[in-house]
Amino acid sequence: MARGFETKCLHLEEEEGDCSHFGALSYPIYQTATYAHPGVGQSTGFDYSRLQNPTREHLEKIVASLENGIDAFAFTTGMAAITMLMELFAPGDHLIVDEDLYGGSIRLFSHVSSKNGLTFSSVPCHAVNVEDYIQPNTKAIYIETPTNPMMNVTDIAALAQVAKKHDILLIVDNTFLSPYFQNPLDLGADIVIHSGTKFLGGHNDTLAGFLVTNREDIRERFRFLIKTTGAGLAPFDCFLIQRGIKTLGIRMERAQANAMEIAHWLQKQSCVTEVIYPGLKSHPGHEIMKKQARGFGAMLTFQVKNQAYAYAILGKVRMIKYAESLGGVETLLTYPMTQTHADVPDEIRRKNGITECTLRMSVGIEDVKDLLAELKKVFAEAEQKIEG
Template sequence: MKIASICVHGAKDKNNTTGAVAVPIYQSATFSHPGVGDTTGYDYARVQNPTREPLERLVASLEKGAQGLAFTSGMAAVDAFMGLLAPGDHLIATSDLYGGSVRLFNVLCQRAGLVVDYLDTNNQSLLAKRIRPNTRAVFVETPSNPMMMVTDIRAVRKTIGPDVLLVVDNTFLTPVLQRPLELGADFVLHSGTKYLGGHNDTLSGFIVTNHLEYAERLRYITKTVGTGLAPFDSFLVIRGLKTLHLRMERCQYNALETAKWLTSQPKVKKVYYPGLPEHPGHALSQSQAEGFGAMISFEVDSAQTAENVLEKVNFILYAESLGGVETLITYPLLQTHSDVSEEKREALGITDRLLRLSLGVEDLEDILKDLAQALA
């Protein structure tokens, strides 16, 4: 089936005896055994539960991968991946990265004896130079958060060779627009809190891989730690995924039109959106993705203007997240990237004049009207 049909029909309850169209919420912590040494396939909900399991299969099939795992949040997914590494391992990550991933890498991983290096993962000669004998993995976010830098996934695979693990955070584009496993990644990771869930009502995270052995190790981690997604949250993400393809189409339309409009606003100095032909990652995006997504960052003329916009927006919400049906505006400096060092923020362009928009599915005219009055 094509992606749109998988979104709608991809989650199936294998225990269905009633004809229920929706996968039920199996709100049970434990499962009784038919006999000694016998199992229904479910024993204890930390290990697996019958609402999470179809969701994991659904996300795996959307990403064209063999195995999917659903976590309590995107960060729980990143942390589980880090559990595959050992003390002394070297990790390379995209320099412009979601601030929570930077916090996890800097604080928790360095404490665990892992060495983390940040660089522009689209600079292949630099990347080749930084590979060390102990480099275990490269962690790529593309487009990156919040500067919308695009990394060539195929080129990274070629540069790092077959032995270094390639992880791609696909939160911004979703499998509707980009499928990193088909481009050479070993793992694709998501904050399902964003577009996959799509309604700003639940946290979730995902990892999909074709490496069965690593998938088993990840399952061992979730079963041991208890970071698998709960039944109710799994239900909400299954429901959200049914309209993922439609939401992406509408969000992306709103984003492209809003990006074009922003470029003509006197108080807007720069617009970062790969869908604009002048964006340095425009052609590359076209070569590896089926769209540009619905995230825009833009720089205004002063910190005062940035503050005014955040204070004055009406139905556009000043909130930290993205990927839902509601249009959100974020101040990366104080919100998503507050834990990134000032020096690094300055180097990347995350200033007190930078704002980030996650376009929702509202009427475009209303979005532009709200932005216009906030910028006035």
């Protein structure tokens, strides 16, 4: 019988009935760099923590289970995961990437991966026929859905058919929805990425990244690469991410419910010119999201009248924090122009819709009445300051 998601967040089926580790309910932190051997040619199963550590292995099995993959790999950050992912490719290889991506990913591709001989075509994957951009040396399609920060939604299953037709990889960054709401591997993707810092960890207290796959050949390559590059997640950080995952389901439900209420409230504000949230029926990706995901998530973006309003709102929030991250229990407001996408060339930012008027909100699990009360106060103060 298939396990429910919340149960998989708490229990590995293979370990049920096992009272090893002295019966500890919280999986132990194996804070060790190396391991003793019983004898020559004998091993406990662990040799050196750069290769693998029991705490990391336990976390990786949980994340693989949540994404319905055969293996997961835990890294020091989300960017460390993407950096190692690029080691699948060789100089001269070409990748199609969504043009609206997290600024750190764009920076990596533009300044590091390109230096190493990879070439990229940045296209709006949700709005074009991606097949038209495939070249003889194309090896992969790389997307976020929804994208960061403009919340564009791409049909994963349709893109997977294109990828399989041309024998190229489909890579999906699933950070915004988490495995609670979306499982790209089930829709035909080959590799799933997570910034574990975000919804998986959920408490803004540690950094982590994950790669998950359901292909044996990729699994073997990743296992070789993670031990070779040495970017595996440390035991204590693995413990923190495991602890966060235990409440992933209930956090995502509460944060999504809050996001929906806030999105509807923002639509009624005179200083807001656009609210971009896939849960709204007006969002062009709404029906695709209903088809491929089990929810709409807790991320939303909105545009205000002008830069003055954006600055005033950012300067007046108090309970809501003006901070650069997402996916935690606290509600955060981010200014992509100077934070997440500061290193993206201005012409690319503007082409993607990111302007001085763009604000991105990661909605937390506070009482929504308190969030709305703060927003009402902040918006009223901002209007008074600007309009007089």
